[in-house]
Amino acid sequence: MTAYVSAFDFFSIGVGPSSSHTVGPMRAALDFAQRLSASGALADVARVTCTLYGSLGATGIGHGTPDAVVAGLRGLAPETCEPAEVRAAWTNFPEGMGLLVDGVHEVAFAKDDIQFAPRTRLPGHPNAMTLTALSADDAARAEETYYSVGGGFIRREGEDAQIAASGFPFAYPDAASLLDLCDENGLSIADIARHNEMALRSEEEVAAGLDAIWDAMASCVDAGLHADGVLPGFLKVKRRAGAIREQLESAEADGAREIPGEWLGAFALAVNEENAAGGRVVTAPTNGAAGILPAVAMYWWRFLADSGLGAGNAVTPYGELVGSALLGFGGEVTAVSDADGEVVAEANRRRGIRRFLLTATALGSLFKANASISGAEGGCQAEVGSACAMAAAGLTAVMGGTNRQIENAAEIAMEHHLGLTCDPIGGLVQIPCIERNAIAASTAVTASRLALRGDGHHYVSLDAVVETMRQTGLDMSTKYKETSEGGLAVNVIEC
Template identity: 80%
Template structure:
């Protein structure tokens, strides 16, 4: 069975603040409501309840989990819902107002129909929830238990835990096999991922889908850079990305050179402040780590793509500049005026971003299949560590790195996140999560540069590090895995 997970599943457009605590539960609510609507049970349903177990019960309030469940039961999906409609769906639920399941069947509902059972841990996964439908007499008509397994992915109890059942043309189970396949077929990692995607979608659809992911990421960066104020929640955390942007722009307007490293941090802060505010974000591969890949990609887009250092005419993912005709995603001429240098540069940058995202997808699939991308299961090493490795590999790819340099960059990035705990203060995805993304973005750039200075040969393989991360997650105390029962979460006084 292939470890590969489609880019359009790994990078899903949703809402903050958490892929496992917000996006996953919303999808579970949607699935439960749809199952009711597709059966003969819905007309007899007089009440629905939801029990949140383990980590969902422990930090669900801070992560907006009950709001997400209510939105999902209404039939609202994370990809299309207005984020504002989710933020207060449960926390400010109007007393006495019925809940319209799947948008078609109204039942009485109260806030106490969602319960928090943090001390109860189900064996399937630390993030578990059970939805139940009752008839007028109070008898259970049906119930489903869902596991939110990280990155917005969900699994119903009893379903297989297999990562993917799709028969991809280039199936691999580990990094070693991935590199062997690339060698055998003369492919880059991005090209292999693209061919896997095109086995599910057409060439144009893959290109458009990757562009849509990047547009959502860049829009999130831009929104965060231009929004001030205070984040929701008891901590009263002030947003900083907008202030930093203003400071950097003032430096540049004064004639000083750009400060790429400081912009990199600002990009990451911007995304995770948007996430903490419940805004529109892209899971990459989770919401808690959503700022790392967009920040590194934006760093390349703004500072390197047109410099000849891994962009522009020097490295293009699916063709080269021939005279004034730019080859398209799969080799067809792109519709770019031959005298429009800005349009050519823009097209080349987009091609680079596709390569970045596809490379990151191929690497991220390994973490999901062979370890975890869930903070509740593996600690923050599973979220921020995985995202850092994906970003490091993607940057190495667009900087012209070989497949083995890409694998080396991912290994370096993950190796130095081993053992990282998940201990959000107040159960909010704010402290230390927001700054942690900025630090990890910097680590990703450093890992890529180190790998590019080498020849791809290294002592510790990516597979070794992935397995070590898995083992470390098993050994890690539960109080350091998104429960807010240890670490900073208990040593920082909430004021």
């Protein structure tokens, strides 16, 4: 049994504003449509309905859940669709128009075919939805209940809720076992993750896939830094990342020193503003917390990777400089001249980001397996806390930290998010979510620095914190778990 979840599942490229309320329901609706097609039942379907329960029903409109359901029924996938195709797919659905299920069969559809049941909570998970396919005489031809369990992951009712080992060579149920595996095999945490990924893909495919994830993250940061205007929704939240970028660039042009901490916050704001706008976002491990890990990774990429504080350590085990040849992750050899330092620097940064992502995956898998990454299940400690710990672990790895320093960094970051509630105003992933990502990115850097100043030995283990996180989530009132029924959501006037 292993807690490990592939990086390509953890860091899935999708759309905003929510992994659990947008990406997950979209995947569930797509799965339902494809099952109808595969079974041959689709030809007899005249109408499709959907009921959103619990948190999906409570904050679904603010998260774009019904729009995602319509998009998924049409056959769109969050990884490949144009984000604009999802926005307002239900909100602006033309009255009297048919819905083309799985892109091949038209059925009657009205906006009230999607029902909201926020007070009904199914036992499988707070994020539940039931899709029903009806014949012309309103007889049910098919019905499935899905749970959106966080991070864009879905589970169909009746499926095993446990995480299968999937043939991974290095199985570990908790952090202590992970550290033991590293000791026994002389491997880093990133090595463990890399070998597990290579059970599913070639080494070259793993490297290319991780690069694609980083490119999508970096593109999201860049898009957010160069956008302005007001975010969708009645709160009329103004974008700030672009203005901060202009201020920092102006200060630098005037000779002021770069302020890495301010850029760190701008990177995080940029991602979560893009997410709130329904743009292309990478779950990390969720959309609501998607800005933390890319911000910390970009902070390392821009300010530390070439400074000698992390670049050299980032090379091993993905390659090392030997004469004029650079041995890269996957065994490729790229010839470079001594004068071509930028090529070498870029290659080193790429390898560092792979190490960062793999380390974050190995540690993040523990939160998903042994607690939760769903705000509707565990509060914001499950989303922002997990993301902060993953980012702290990744940064510590590329800064040359030992396995125990990496575990310590994750523990520090998570420990100080215990009890954090999820109370988005109006059900929108905007307040306090956007700023919260910037604050957590700073916390991740601080946690990494504290861990690197120590020797890896510490009193509270990561496993103890994960178990405390699980218990805290169970004890937390439902009104503080992504229902907009408590906290800021009821104490701030929505206008």
